[in-house]
Amino acid sequence: MPTFRSRHIVKSCIVLAPAISGCLALGLLSQATLAQSDASTAATTTSYLPSISDFMIATIQPRHVRLWVAARSKDWPFAAYELGNLKGAFDRLGQAHRMEHEIPLQDMISSVTARPFEDLHKAILAKDTTAFDKAYGALTSACNACHQGTNHGVVVIRTPTDAALSDQYFERGTP
Ligand code: HEC
Structure with missing residues (x-):
């Protein structure tokens, strides 16, 4: 039988789980966005046309x-x-x-x-x-x-x- 304390931790983990995975997803997303913006910077650099x-x-x-x-x-x-x-x-x-x-x-x-x-x-x-x-x-x-x-x-x-x-x-x- 879990103690009150461990039950509380399990509960909070259940509550926090979506948030954590959300954070992870957000992290991955922002990394992807970074990679993408790197790529588009590279593309802009190669297509730079001097005025x-x-x-x-x-x-x-x-x-x-x-x-x-x-x-x-x-x-x-x-x-x-x-x-x-x-x-x-x-x-x-x-x-x-x-x-x-x-x-x-x-x-x-x-x-x-x-x-x-x-x-x-x-x-x-x-x-x-x-x-x-x-x-x-x-x-x-x-x-x-x-x-x-x-x-x-x-x-x-x-x-x-x-x-x-x-x-x-x-x-x-x-x-
Ligand atoms: C066929 C047209 C043409 C000829 C020939 C030409 N220019 Fe220009 N030049 C331009 C145009 C158009 C601009 C302005 C570009 C702008 O600001 O959008 C300009 C701008 C300049 C500028 C100012 C750039 C700046 O950012 O301060 C200099 C300096 C210049 N020209 C030097 C020369 C010299 C030296 C020659 C001759 C050996 C020459 N140009 C011949 C079209 C020409």
């Missing part, structure tokens, strides 16, 4: 500067390399963002940059600083033409004024 402005400050603007620094230093091999990278960055941008203000972005990119890119390419091959400066000015105008054309005239690009990339070597061209 146009992300592309601009991460892939376009630094190369616009480097291209100029290279030519200033007469580091023509690096200028040629960076011109290729700048073109590539614009191509990736056009593929990632097909439309901007109802205009196909890739077409807009080509229409403003094709000529300056071609002239820059020739100037770099010829190691011609004067021709480079002219073509670089045209490229910078192309940046601004697109900013104005897309209602982002607040973003004004100019020829860099000094070579602020102090951690990169550009002295190849100097004798």
Whole structure:
């Protein structure tokens, strides 16, 4: 015959049992939810699409500067390399963002940059600083033409004024 005390424990266990299993279930559920939210974080991470402005400050603007620094230093091999990278960055941008203000972005990119890119390419091959400066000015105008054309005239690009990339070597061209 169980004592009053043990009967009381058995009773309270019976009362508590659903609550405990409920708690366990809740624990499992929240773990599952956590796992799920981990998975969806991973999915979001892999499908993260940088915005146009992300592309601009991460892939376009630094190369616009480097291209100029290279030519200033007469580091023509690096200028040629960076011109290729700048073109590539614009191509990736056009593929990632097909439309901007109802205009196909890739077409807009080509229409403003094709000529300056071609002239820059020739100037770099010829190691011609004067021709480079002219073509670089045209490229910078192309940046601004697109900013104005897309209602982002607040973003004004100019020829860099000094070579602020102090951690990169550009002295190849100097004798
Ligand atoms: C085909 C159009 C186009 C061309 C060409 C273009 N841009 Fe842009 N750029 C944009 C648009 C659109 C934005 C604004 C994006 C936004 O804020 O949603 C922008 C924004 C920027 C910004 C501001 C980003 C920020 O977050 O502060 C910089 C810097 C920039 N561009 C640099 C350049 C440079 C340098 C060039 C030329 C080498 C260039 N862009 C050429 C379309 C263009």
